[in-house]
Amino acid sequence: MDFEQFKEVVKDSIKDYLPESYGNATVELKDVIKNNDTHLTGLTVREEGTSIAPTIYLEDYFKAYETGDKNMDEIMTRIADLYDEASRDGISLNAEELVSNITDYETTKEKIMPRVVNKENNEERLKGMPHTDMGDLAVTYHVDLGDSDNGQMSVAVSNEMLNKYGVSVSELHDQACKNMEEMSPAKFETMVETLAHLMIPGYEDMTPDEKADARAQFEMPDPGMYVLSNDSKAFGAAAILDTETMDTIRNDVGDFYILPSSVHEVLIVPKREGMELSDLEAMVKEVNETQVAPNEVLSDHVYEYDPETKEIFRSDMAAEHQKEKEAAKEKKDVTKERPSLKEKLSEKKKEVASMKKEAKTPEKTKEMSGRG
Amino acid sequence: MYFESKDKGGIDSKSKEDQKFDRINKELRLKEYHERFMRLKGEKTKGGNN
Numbered sequence: 210m211d212f213e214q215f216k217e218v219v220k221d222s223i224k225d226y227l228p229e230s231y232g233n234a235t236v237e238l239k240d241v242i243k244n245n246d247t248h249l250t251g252l253t254v255r256e257e258g259t260s261i262a263p264t265i266y267l268e269d270y271f272k273a274y275e276t277g278d279k280n281m282d283e284i285m286t287r288i289a290d291l292y293d294e295a296s297r298d299g300i301s302l303n304a305e306e307l308v309s310n311i312t313d314y315e316t317t318k319e320k321i322m323p324r325v326v327n328k329e330n331n332e333e334r335l336k337g338m339p340h341t342d343m344g345d346l347a348v349t350y351h352v353d354l355g356d357s358d359n360g361q362m363s364v365a366v367s368n369e370m371l372n373k374y375g376v377s378v379s380e381l382h383d384q385a386c387k388n389m390e391e392m393s394p395a396k397f398e399t400m401v402e403t404l405a406h407l408m409i410p411g412y413e414d415m416t417p418d419e420k421a422d423a424r425a426q427f428e429m430p431d432p433g434m435y436v437l438s439n440d441s442k443a444f445g446a447a448a449i450l451d452t453e454t455m456d457t458i459r460n461d462v463g464d465f466y467i468l469p470s471s472v473h474e475v476l477i478v479p480k481r482e483g484m485e486l487s488d489l490e491a492m493v494k495e496v497n498e499t500q501v502a503p504n505e506v507l508s509d510h511v512y513e514y515d516p517e518t519k520e521i522f523r524s525d526m527a528a529e530h531q532k533e534k535e536a537a538k539e540k541k542d543v544t545k546e547r548p549s550l551k552e553k554l555s556e557k558k559k560e561v562a563s564m565k566k567e568a569k570t571p572e573k574t575k576e577m578s579g580r581g
Numbered sequence: 582m583y584f585e586s587k588d589k590g591g592i593d594s595k596s597k598e599d600q601k602f603d604r605i606n607k608e609l610r611l612k613e614y615h616e617r618f619m620r621l622k623g624e625k626t627k628g629g630n631n
Binding site for chain 2: 476478
């Protein structure tokens with residue numbers, strides 16, 4: 210059975226595994242576009258009278274079927290259990306309540322967070338979403354509905370939602386960056402420290418001495434690499450939008466390369482480490498191909514931060530960035546030298562006023578002297 | 582899981598199980614970067630000594 214047949218079998222037989230109360234439910238297969246234009250097939254079972262329905266992706270279940278990890282009966286039972294749990298535990302109702310005000314900007318604006326994604330790999334998805342270009346990367350916006358017992362819930366801001374919000378993309382961007390700095394501040398630590406948090410149980414609760422001992426036992430030498438993410442550790446690559454953090458990093462480690470390890474974090478390599486750009490680029494490409502899930506890849510390129518323009522640019526396009534920067538500076542200087550039409554008008558007005566004043570002054574003097 | 586809403590788009594939901602997988606994936610990719618970077622550094626030091 211191939212995936213196409215598998216999808217149809219699941220769709221046609223899911224009701225046989227669900228309680229009788231699902232008798233009038235509508236079963237649909239839906240194509241959902243995720244990050245990097247990854248298409249997933251979702252199975253939606255919508256009960257009568259509900260506006261919200263859980264959707265379960267079928268790809269992982271097909272993998273389990275293909276590898277023989279689970280048989281068809283086990284798969285159907287698991288999917289049906291998931292639907293029933295969502296309904297029984299009120300997860301669907303909870304989600305419905307959470308999105309009830311989502312199209313109202315005033316009540317939603319403080320929950321909007323930015324995410325950094327690859328522009329080229331999201332061509333299809335970005336058509337339906339407001340976004341801000343950042344070279345070959347793009348910033349998208351998501352309403353963070355918070356962390357509950359049922360997990361983290363979020364909704365991507367769509368073009369329709371932005372229309373209802375009645376604000377510009379630039380306003381949305383500023384609001385999202387402000388929220389990120391306040392609610393999910395940047396986290397900058399050494400690679401060893403990050404790995405210790407991930408690999409050593411109870412590391413967070415250790416004293417500084419215990420932490421040093423634990424790291425030593427792990428025999429993990431400090432490679433001089435840093436991890437930049439955020440407090441929530443999800444979609445933390447957006448921390449590169451925080452120019453204050455980027456300036457602080459530059460002050461601490463000097464000029465540096467940015468390795469886009471995933472949409473969740475980036476790696477900082479100080480230039481003082483003396484690494485070749487080509488080696489770093491090859492490393493990013495290879496790790497993306499072998500270790501990063503397709504929907505979590507950020508980019509195959511290496512980037513840098515320009516503290517003067519506060520911009521992120523691709524290292525292999527440093528010469529172009531420099532040219533653009535000089536051209537922008539030149540344009541600014543010319544604009545400064547050449548007065549604008551408004552400035553010219555204002556100058557003229559002043560001249561006329563001054564002429565009128567001069568013309569009136571002798572008469573006044575005459576009058577005054579006459580009085581004397 | 583994902584929730585399909587009739588009029589408000591889709592709601593992404595990351596369950597505790599998904600978050601566990603995210604943590605494992607993060608550990609794997611960062612370990613890979615760490616090891617590769619250490620190797621590069623080692624090669625560079627060797628080259629420098631020669």
